[in-house]
Amino acid sequence: MGNRVSIVIPTHNRASLLRRALVCVQSQTLRDKEIVVVVDGSTDDTLSMLATSFPEVKVVHHPSSKGPSAARNAGVAVASGEWIFFHDDDDLMHPSHLAELLAATLAAPPQSLVAGRSRDFAVRDDSIVFSPPVWTAAERSDTDTLIQFLEPTALRTITHTTILWPRRLFDTETWDETLSFYEDFDLCGRAILSGLHVIGREVGMYYIRVHGAPRITHAGDDTNQLLWSARYWLKWAAILRDHPEHRACAEALRNGLMDSLIRLSIVAAGRSYMPQLAAAFREWGGERYYVTPPPRSPLKRKLGDAVLNLAGFRALHLMLAGAEKLRRREAPYLDRLEAPANEADRQDAFYIGKYEGEAEDQTAAERSRATIASSASR
Template sequence: MRISVIIPAHNAAPWLAEAVASIHAQDVSAEVIVVDDGSADATATIAASLPGVRLLRHPQARGPSAARNTGADAATGTAVLFLDADDRLLPGALAHAAACLTATPDAAFVYGAHRRVDAQWRPLTPLVLERCEPDARLAFLATNCVGMIATALFDRGKLLAAGGFDEGLRNCEDYDLFLRLAIRWPVASHPHPMAEYRIHGTNASADPARVLHAAWAVQARHAPADTAGRAAMAAGHRRWARAYALSAWRDNAGLPLPRIAGQRWRMARLAPAASLFAAAIWAARRVLPPAAFASAKRRLTGTPAPGHVDFGDLDRATPVSPNFGYDRGTPIDRWYIERFLDRHRADIRGRVLEVGDAAYSRQFGGAAIARQDVLHAHADNPEATIVGDLGQPGLLPEGAFDCIVLTQTLMLVWDMPAAAAELARALKPGGVLLLTVPGTSSVDRGEWGERWYWSLTGASVTRMFGELFGPDNIAVTVEGNVYAATCFLHGLAQEEVNAAWLERADPAYPMVVTLRAVKPGASAGT
């Protein structure tokens, strides 16, 4: 995959060199295109002086959408990423994005996490990632899941087929593009940090009322006819009103008073109910003692003050269910696992190996399986065709399998690197490993408890298997958040919790880590 990174630049002289440096620092090479959009400063001169930069110019400013389209038209890469001149990519960004796009070739674009920083690159927020799976259309009707355009890597062919950016839009042109693409093609996300969004007081999105109006207009132009789509859009309408109203009353450090007042007045006219809520929060913070403000904030937002958390049915030292939730319905980890396997059911074909039993192979592979093998630790398992410890070198036949399905098992192997190497060795060139491992989990109370050695993170899975398969051949996803982890630890079932909250991914609370890895070489069918 060849990647082109396009930087639209208008009067970007103070920042451009840092943005370009962040591209050159990647461990995946990329074509760098700077589109000078009618700058009156030294932007073009600086761009021309930077090594490895291809400079394109608009004699007069036409806006960021036009600059991005010019860059996309001229790019030679099969995939393109747009980096604003005042932002920068984080280490490993292009490699992780390329791996995700390779793993989901039907996707119009893939995206990862970002964080906001101040003018000196000091973090203002933790990493932000809002997942769009399993239904990207509904997710983007509700909100801009991407949040920062530099986190998105686009399939250039699909980008151009959709008409690129709408040059008539001056705000939310990226959201308009994301939504148009999500309506036509799949979209995928990954948990890896992609970029930093620098807040310096002159950002194009500095006027919350203007941006909110533009976001609502984009939603309206793509208004769906179906009930689910209308509900998603209505929820997003309310959510954005409150978020931008809070921004108008909060994000104003260093702005002159008339500008602050103007922003708040415009917001009040546009979203009166949300503005009243935001003003109440702002006023309470200033007139109430800290303890009283915390109490008021809890009533307004649902965030409890210290010492006032209501644990309810979870106020107990023992779990609701000691059996992962099997006795109550579908365990939450299995919900994540089965969605992952369903997304990649086309990989489960030919000669397939599953560990423990062949239930998932039968469920998701079915008739596409030509030969089924089962690995088990005990010879008395009637389905077992291979018996032993996966960490034992040479246990599996070399280059034999088109697909290996390994769910919630690797943590039972003491020598995990050896097991990972054995899995890679056993795949045919082009063969696929579909793996899931636990992050946050209770330990089995039965026969496997004594062998439950490890919990893993997205970083550990990425490093372990990236070294074996190559970073471009793996796609790692971290599922879960604090809500999902809490419910799962107590043994609540998926059917009795808020499924919408399970969708939100927070890499700080990994519950299930999934991996799709493809062994380099010819496809399994050749």
């Protein structure tokens, strides 16, 4: 098996952020690589920017958007590498991220998916701020990993962007094009059921950008995300029905179904999903409805569960809305990210700043050339 890595990047109307991502990918120390960008219905200057600044990139163009899952499938279809890396168009990574991931993957036991490190970052008041780095356990059961994907309140220590995927997996598995939310958890889960085993290694560093736009291209509005979430949990309720060895996932699955029931109960477009969600909840051992995530106070948990079961979902929402007005709001997540505190943080800040600056320099140079060309033509 060769070791060429194909980096697949779906993008939609984010030319400026995509430029930063491509500068970052070009800076990777891994030499044997190709870049595939799937332009998914973009109406900005993405195509011209790619042609001018990144002519070596392999481009797939969808004239109208098909969503991130379809875009990734299209990228895989034209990729020539034995390994696939999925990069989001608004993120960055340490220059040795791919090289370290490849080395760790080649050193791992057969049938392993090695998950590396990641951390959130943002540019706040011209300064770079971070969350602590996260990575998953070096050894964990497949069931524990599936629970992390299914439990709606679980700490996420695995993302599709911290894994180097074997190309052969996509001969039998593809991204689910009916999902544009939780689609990465779905793929990871199906990879596990296909016989692959996720292990964590303290290697690489993937920088996940925190900003006001959707985390993924074309993530849709809140209603669509709720509908995709419901589809995800209904799909996995059906998948795990045929895998009795993963009955240990039942509690996490019930929590996901219950979360969808609560959130969709006041959404008109979600009414058709309610009977299916309720039936799946009962099938997986749900007897009485309960509030999830559960309030910290035992008294509040009992009160919420009682209101839900006696008065229904609308009464619960009214109660939660009233409690939200009285509760002191937490600081927005962006405000909780912290300035670099040690040498590793400062190194990460250096590389992020470098990529951001180089992308801006490229943009300025292009504008200058365009101005000169326009003046010469007059």
